[in-house]
Each structure stands twice: as structure tokens, then as C-alpha cells.
Amino acid sequence: MTRAQGPGSELEYRSFGTPGGERTVMVLRTGPVATTDPDNAITARRDVWIVAVELQAPELEDPPAYAGETPAESTIEALAILAERESGGRPIGLVAERSTGEIAILLASHEPGRIDRLALVGVPEPADALAGERVGAMLAAIESPTLLVDARGEGEEPPAAAWYAERLPHAEVDLLPPTDGALDGRPGLTDAWDAVLDHVAPGAIRG
Template structure:
């Protein structure tokens, strides 16, 4: 595994899985466990390298603005550059979780065909009409096959949120998780990580 700062940014990243794998998956999360392997057994069963990029609340702040660059947009640009450099001449998978989901969407749009599989997990829909319009424009231009996973009783990102994103993506599949171990009914990444990997890293089972 490796752990270092991403180029031209203060973001730490950590790689796990198979170092020399042809398939690379980038994982974007915010919180205390951003650099951990969501489920080690599931990761090691695949010939895939997972690069977890740690984000903070400040990195993903995306206030509505008519001009200028928000922190989330600046973050997305730097991570898109990092993804492009790390993936080389191969397409990659990208996973955005909860509040980091909109950054993942921006990265996918910036990298273009370089991201061929995208997974958005428990991502809440934009809070404002203006923010929703901006995200919708990005979604319409994302060609990656996208998996939307949400917990049915998630207080912030349940079925309505999944449906909002699905209606605006060219290629999307929605999967609702009926029960989770979280007392607040939020999606638990470890519990769905094997399914996520099967989408963003297809054909890599050892």
C-alpha cells in the first residue's frame, strides 16, 4: 500500500489491492475513514488497485455562486488531474460516497472517457434549484455506466435522490438497499463494497 499527498494538492491518498493491476478504481469519501479499505476480503478477491483519496468538509464545500470557483470545483480539478496521471492510458472506475458524490460527478465530467464506470453511493440531491441545474448539466455529459446505490430509509439520500440522479444520467442503474446495520438507516460502504467493485471493476475476480 502507499500513502502520500496527491500532486499539487493537500489530499492524502492511499492505495490498496493489487499494485500492478490493470484496473484502477478511485474512491472519494469525506470523514475519518476515508483512507481505509472498505472491505479487505472483497478487495483482495479482485485484480484491482483501489486509490482512496481523503477529503475534508472544506474540500467539498460547494456554495451556490454565479462566478468564480468554489472549493469543490477546485478540488475536482486537482483530483481529475491526479486521476488522469494515475490511470495512464487505461480507463478507470470512480466511486463517490455521500457528500463527496458531487465532487466525483465533477471529476467524471472532467476526465471524460477516462472514467468508464461510476458508482454514486448515498449521494443526496442538490439542495437548491441553481445547484441542481449545474449538477444536471454535468450528469447529462457523463457517458460512464453508473450505479446508484441508496438505502431505502436514508434520511438524506433515499429513493427520491436516486431517482433524481437516474433521470439525468445517460446510463444509470438504481439499486436500493433494504436494510443496513447503521442505526440511522444510512448506507454502510463495507456492506455493499463487493457489489460496488463488481460494477466499477468488472471482470477482475481472481
């Protein structure tokens, strides 16, 4: 595990894959598996350098704006510095799982030159109308092609991915069967790692 220093924030992360690979992919997750490889066999087939970042609850708090003093804003600044360092200044793919979605959206909306592909996996809808208005405004600013991975909704209720797709200029939705034992049946990164890498690292296949 490595620590990355940023303005007012210190991130825990681990890098793996192909050093100097064709594509750099930053992955944002929470919990004990955050810095593990979602699927070693799939990753090994790709010419990619993965930067897996563990975010904790305090680092996700209060993300109403980009340049401010909240914990989330300090996290965004640290992530931008880490992305620049690990990618050598080249564009990267950004992946977020579940509760890290809003941080990823905030980063992508303000770093269009750095983030050229985005994937949101199992990300729930905003908690209330105010949060929805804030997140919706950020989504409208994202020009990067975005993959939305979610579980098929129950009955007539649309999946959360539909809410995001309506507000993103360039979105593709991939619906999976509900995941047994997962939070609200939502898929995790392990369930969709192959499709996610196809999206954020197109063509980066090892020969």
C-alpha cells in the same frame, strides 16, 4: 498515508490492492475511514488497484463550474492529476460516497476519456433547486455507465437515487435496506463494496 499535490490543492490518499491490476478504482470519501479498505476480503479477490482519497469539507465547497478558482475546482484538478498518475493513463472507475458525490459527478462529466465507470453510494439529492439545476446539467453530460446505491425510501417517497437515475443517460439503481445507525439510513461503501467493484471493475477477478 500519501499526499498528492495539485494546482492549489493537496490531497490525502492511500493506495492498496494489486499493483498494476487490471483496473484502477478511485474512491472518494470523507472522515476517518476514508482511506481504509471497505472490505479486505472482497478487495483481495479482485485484480484492482484502489486509490482511496480523503476529502475534507473545505475541498468540497462551491463547485459551480470546472475551470475556476473555487476550492472544489482546485480539488477536481488535483484528482485528475492523481488519476492520470495512478492509472498509467488507462481509464478508471470512480466511486463516491455520500457528500463527495457532487465532486465525483463534476470530475466524471469533464473527464469522459479517463473515467469509464461511475458509482455513487448513499449520495443525497442536491440541497435546493439551484443546485439541482447545476447537478442535473452535469449528469446529462456523463456517458459512463453509473451505479446508484441507496436505501429503499420510506412509504411513497422515492429514494434519492431515483432523482439521479432520471437525469443520467446510463444508470442502474441498487436499493438496499435502510442501514441502522447510518446518516439518514443511507448505505455506506462497506454495505455495497462487492456490487460496486462488480460495476466499476467488471471482470477484474484474481485467478
